[in-house]
Amino acid sequence: MELNKNYWKKHYKDNDTGWDIGYPSTPIKEYIDQLTDKSINILIPGVGNGYELEYLWNQGFKNVYAIDITEEPIKSFLDRVPDFPKEHLFCENFFDASISTKFDLIIEQTFFCALNPNLRVQYVEEMHRFLNSQGKLAGLLFKFPLTQDGPPFGGSIEEYQPLFSKYFSIEQMEDCYNSIPPRQGNELFFILRKK
Structure with a gap:
């Protein structure tokens, strides 16, 4: 299975979007609520219908x-958000992205788990490249056994810590206490700071 543009296009056209909860994910919303500097540059990759983007x-x-x-x-x-600047939206493959801006924060919400697991090292490298010095990558990762059945693809703290630690200091990576009910017990909340 190739998780390319046509794959995702078909899912949206067929309204086969089980990952789409229709509102900002509670853990991400609560994380956003404690951000005080509203001038920071923020990126959401694999934004989907963009409920977290709309909330921001x-x-x-x-x-x-x-x-x-x-x-x-x-x-x-x-x-839904017609006044949003269109030049801040990029319709392209993240790994070939033409974005020249550097970011203070990248929010991870169901993008990592939607990628073929063989792209995980490249994901980490790209996140590091997109961030400013001391920038943060924060959000949610799924916590269930990694199999070929996906997306979503799972993983564990034991896999994620060595994966990220080459490029990031792990400030937090723990069971998510405020997951939405269908994801309860299956999510990790994390905050990583660029080394």
Whole structure:
């Protein structure tokens, strides 16, 4: 199975989007709520329908950017948030992204788990490259056994810590206490700081 643009386009066209909860994920929302500097540059890769992006925008964060491989969810987002700057939305493959901006924060919400696991090292390298010095990567990772059945693809703290620690200091990586009910017990909340 090739997880390419056509794969995701078909899922959106068929309304086969079981990962889409229709609102900002509670752990991400609560993390955003404690951010005090609204001028920081924020990126959400694999943004999907962009509920976290919409929440950030409505809370006064104006230097927010997003990328998704297919245009369907970006169109849906713009229908809901027509005043969002279109030049902050990128419809392209994250690994070939033309974004020149560096970010203070990258929010991870169901992007990592949607990628083929053989891209995980490249994911870490790209996140490191996109961040400013001392920038943070924060969000959610799934915590269930990694199999070929996905997406979503799982993993464990035992896999994630060595994967990220070459490029990041792990400030937090623990069981998520405020997951939405269908994901309870299956998520880790993490905050990583660029080395």
